[in-house]
Amino acid sequence: MKGLEAIAFYNGWNISATGILIVFTALCTLSFIISQLHKVLMIIEKKDHYITKAKKLLSRRRRTRLRRKLQVGTGFYASARQFNLLIRSVNDPFSLPKLITLAKKIDIARPYATVSELLTADIIVPNEKGYFSWDQDAYKNILGKE
């Protein structure tokens, strides 16, 4: 048997087309992986740099998200800053009523509302025993640059 008849009889068209396809698939995939390999290796080599960058980006996003969530006026920042100073005079963890009482004594504006917003922003964090702690990092992240 010869000619096109032989090719068709032995399934030659399919074998050739599939063969070419497989060789191309193998080399194209390998080519793609190689082209990305050095980028992956660069990320692994400079992982500390990228982790720091990612953290910064995340905290910036978190701050933006919280600000949007808080929807506070400029008075909040002044009150929060006063609370930040006040917190140094109380023991950590502290009781929330005691903190509000102290805030009233020194005439911090809107103490209840401010404490509520500080709780929402996770700057004042409750512990399991019914007391609260002041998260200085969260404060700096959210209010530090105001």
Place this chain on the structure above:
Amino acid sequence: MELLMDFFANTGFALADYRNFIMLGIGAVFIYLGIAKHYEPLLLVPIGFGILVGNIPVFKGLGLGIYEENSVLHYLYFGVTQGIYPPLIFLGIGAMTDFSTLLARPVLMLLGAAAQTGIFLTFLGALALGFVPKEAASIGIIGGADGPTAIFLTAQLAKDLIGPIAVAAYSYMALVPVIQPPIMKLLTTRKERLIRMEEPRTVSKLEKMIFPIVALVLCCFIAPAAIPLLGMLCFGNLLKEAVVTERLAVAARTAIIDTVTILLGLTVGASTQADVFLTPKSVGIFVLGAASFCVATACGLLFAKFMNLFLRTKINPLLGAAGVSAVPDSARVVQIVGQQEDPTNFLLMHAMAPNISGVIGSAVAAGVLWSFMM
């Protein structure tokens, strides 16, 4: 007097026919081309000498011929028929190959894939000429321009054709500087041949070490039958790049590959005994082999031109001709043809990328054909 006549009857002079002399002439030509013309001397000289050894007529039954069981040559030929030598050669090739240019410009790998199209087109041609599929696949792989791969696949699929296919594959590999330039000039314009390539980026040691592992796992997951060849190629390369295994790498790229090349060349040459070699089939194999090689070269060139339609930074289409895996001859030919147009244009380094990917591609193609024919 009778004793003398008996002795004469057993000598080569009495046993020889014209075919033996033709083959002895071919052997002499191979040796001449290797020594005088420097065409792949490391291959052509052992093969040429093997042809001389295999075509000295001997009395059958003395255990001298390569096809006689228990003969020394038969034992040495075992490494060819069982596909042992080609993977060992790939080990050596891996240990002496630097994949930097390929890693720096992976897109050039597609040229190596394109050139393998010649293998499958020739497979169709061989089927059309009346060869059975296993023989057609063995003939098609000549287009990969990779002697060890051609021998490996033929040993698995059509042992009877090892002699002609090996001789054809190595002959065309040796004739790369003669066969490829006219096709390259025919399919490219002067303007295209003048294109300069961008400097490749620096490749890190870690990348070079990871590459053989990734290449092996990926290609062999896609075409598992390529494991014997690609496995050894990648292993040899890992030995080279790992640095700590430098001794093994040196052994692979010197003693092992040299020994195996001698054994392979000599036994393949000796397997071309006139009565099994000078047949109409062998003529068909040589014609198809040449066609396969030309088609593979053309496919690489045309695909490079096709890629240029989409690439922002154009590549020199001559690089496509290096997609056949005759390492490093076809890359050298690209350099020569490129410099004929512009002596300051250095393409050798860039041509090594498709050249090496051609080696990988032809091994994958061999694996694919083997698995289809099983």
